Amino acid sequence: MKVQIMTDTRFGNGKLLAEALKQEFSSDVDVNIADVKEVSPEKIAEDVPNAIILGGAIRAFRGAPKSKSWLANLDKILKKSGKKIQFGTGFLTHAMPTEKAQGYAKKYLSKIDTMSMIENTYSELLTAQVKDIKGPIIPEEMEKAKGYIKEFINWTQK
Numbered sequence: 159m160k161v162q163i164m165t166d167t168r169f170g171n172g173k174l175l176a177e178a179l180k181q182e183f184s185s186d187v188d189v190n191i192a193d194v195k196e197v198s199p200e201k202i203a204e205d206v207p208n209a210i211i212l213g214g215a216i217r218a219f220r221g222a223p224k225s226k227s228w229l230a231n232l233d234k235i236l237k238k239s240g241k242k243i244q245f246g247t248g249f250l251t252h253a254m255p256t257e258k259a260q261g262y263a264k265k266y267l268s269k270i271d272t273m274s275m276i277e278n279t280y281s282e283l284l285t286a287q288v289k290d291i292k293g294p295i296i297p298e299e300m301e302k303a304k305g306y307i308k309e310f311i312n313w314t315q316k
């Protein structure tokens with residue numbers, strides 16, 4: 159099983175979250191972390207993962223536009239090769255209160271869900287609130303993330 163976690167991080171919170179998620183997978187799962195600013199969708203499409211977790215952040219009242227367009231490109235490339243990713247989900251880091259981030263989360267998840275080369279999209283998106291603008295991630299949010307990813311892993315094994 160191969161899992162690709164993508165981030166779009168500026169202050170490193172997204173990367174720390176990705177690393178915390180990675181810890182929850184068993185050692186026989188190959189989990190890779192990369193940033194959408196550094197690794198192209200072409201590169202990821204070369205060796206298609208079984209699952210993708212697409213991270214991003216809410217900035218200037220926009221829900222991860224860079225991650226979304228990266229994903230749309232990945233979908234296009236996969237269409238050409240005919241290769242599919244079995245499972246997909248994502249996360250958004252944000253500074254606003256969790257309830258205010260839910261609308262962004264819903265839209266982001268539905269973007270993942272409309273990608274034709276991702277076969278199954280998880281029913282829920284992970285949100286993680288950071289303190290102030292630069293973080294760090296609020297400790298309870300880190301705990302929530304661990305619970306979330308355990309549920310995600312269970313779902314992929316059903």
Ligand SMILES: Cc1cc2nc3c(=O)[nH]c(=O)nc-3n(C[C@H](O)[C@H](O)[C@H](O)COP(=O)(O)O)c2cc1C
Nearest residue numbers: 167168169170171172215217218219251252253254
């Ligand atoms: C220019 C800028 C605009 C931001 N606008 C918002 C916003 O509209 N809503 C929000 O919840 N957080 C906002 N934030 C906070 C980011 O969500 C936060 O910096 C980010 O989630 C941290 O993740 P990172 O360390 O991976 O970059 C903004 C941050 C920056 C730098």
